Amino acid sequence: xxxxxxxxxxxxxxxxxxxxxxxxxxxxxxxxxxxxxxxxxxxxxxxxxxxxxxxxxxxxxxxxxxxxxxxxxxxxxxxxxxxxxxxxxxxxxxxxxxxxxxxxxxxxxxxxxxxxxxxxxxxxxxxxxxxxxxxxxxxxxxxxxxxxxxxxxxxxxxxxxxxxxxxxxxxxxxxxxxxxxxxxxxxxxxxxxxxxxxxxxxxxxxxxxxxxxxxxxxxxxxxxxxxxxxxxxxx
Numbered sequence: 001x002x003x004x005x006x007x008x009x010x011x012x013x014x015x016x017x018x019x020x021x022x023x024x025x026x027x028x029x030x031x032x033x034x035x036x037x038x039x040x041x042x043x044x045x046x047x048x049x050x051x052x053x054x055x056x057x058x059x060x061x062x063x064x065x066x067x068x069x070x071x072x073x074x075x076x077x078x079x080x081x082x083x084x085x086x087x088x089x090x091x092x093x094x095x096x097x098x099x100x101x102x103x104x105x106x107x108x109x110x111x112x113x114x115x116x117x118x119x120x121x122x123x124x125x126x127x128x129x130x131x132x133x134x135x136x137x138x139x140x141x142x143x144x145x146x147x148x149x150x151x152x153x154x155x156x157x158x159x160x161x162x163x164x165x166x167x168x169x170x171x172x173x174x175x176x177x178x179x180x181x182x183x184x185x186x187x188x189x190x191x192x193x194x195x196x197x198x199x200x201x202x203x204x205x206x207x208x209x210x211x212x213x214x215x216x217x218x219x220x221x222x223x224x225x226x227x228x229x230x231x232x233x234x235x
Contacts, residue, residue, distance in 0.1 A: 019051065033064050040088060045080030053080045057089075065219065068093050068126050097123060109141045113224035116177045116215050119146055124181040124217045132180040134164060136173040137212070144171050159196055161203045168209050176204075178214040187218030189230055197231030 019035035028036060037054035044053035057078050061067045067089070075086035100122040110116050116135055124131060131151045136144040147167040150159060168176050178200055180193075189197075197214045204211040213232075214225040226232045 034058055037089075040092060041081075041085055048080050053078075057081065065126065068096075069128070110135060110137055110143055110177065111141050113213055113215055113222065113227060116179060116213060117217060117222040119143070120179055121217055121222060124179070125185075125219050127181050128183055130180055130183060132159070132164070132178065134168060135177040135179060136168050136171050137175045137177070138172075139174040141175070144173055159199075161199060164200060165203060165207055165209060169207070173209055175210045175212050177212050179217060180214075181217040185219030187216040187221050187223040189216055189223060189225055189228070193225070194231050197225050201231055 019031055019039050022035070023031055023039060031039070034051060034054040037057060038050040041050045041053055044050045048056075057075075058064070058067065060078050061070045061074065070089075072086050072090060075081050075089055076083060081089075110119065119135060120133060124133070129151055130153055132149045134147050134149055136147060138144055149164050149167070152158070164178070165176075167173075178197070182188075193214070193216060197211075200214070201211045212226070214230075216223045216225065
């Protein structure tokens with residue numbers, strides 16, 4: 001990421017420019033990603049300050065998105081991180097993930113593609129493989145739960161319609177939204193996505209559990225196939 005620009009030690013900065021002091025004075029929003037990580041790390045290594053270590057970490061993991069996906073071993077391989085700092089970083093990332101889940105579970109209704117994407121985007125945009133989930137809704141579009149159905153390449157030959165709808169039937173869902181991710185980061189629907197959508201929409205009509213949308217998750221973006229008119233033509 002472009003944040004890895006300069007390297008300097010925190011103690012070389014004036015007190016009012018040091019990350020921890022700036023966070024206290026102006027709030028965490030004023031700090032760069034590297035500075036926030038430096039606050040967590042507190043120290044670096046010999047001749048290598050916390051801010052330099054944070055910059056190196058972001059460079060080696062591929063930025064904040066890569067840091068979220070990094071394993072314990074990946075973090076320990078970064079110079080001056082070590083086991084304790086690696087555990088601290090993993091704990092911080094997991095707390096962020098759990099907070100996103102709590103916020104998603106508290107959402108009373110799912111009334112737009114953006115609301116549907118918001119339930120799963122934090123986690124699904126970081127997956128290395130495609131995964132298909134269903135957002136199960138009651139008659140008032142209130143969230144029942146999010147259910148993971150498939151992981152792997154999504155094709156019409158591999159997806160069994162019964163598997164997709166099984167949890168919705170058990171939950172007594174009045175409707176559902178299908179979501180899946182593109183690990184490439186580009187949420188543009190593929191021809192296979194269109195074929196899968198058509199099949200599921202038709203099955204939903206027959207089962208009286210309408211598929212309200214199929215949302216494709218990318219990195220920081222999503223596409224609503226219903227809004228794009230893909231696979232939802234009225235018959």
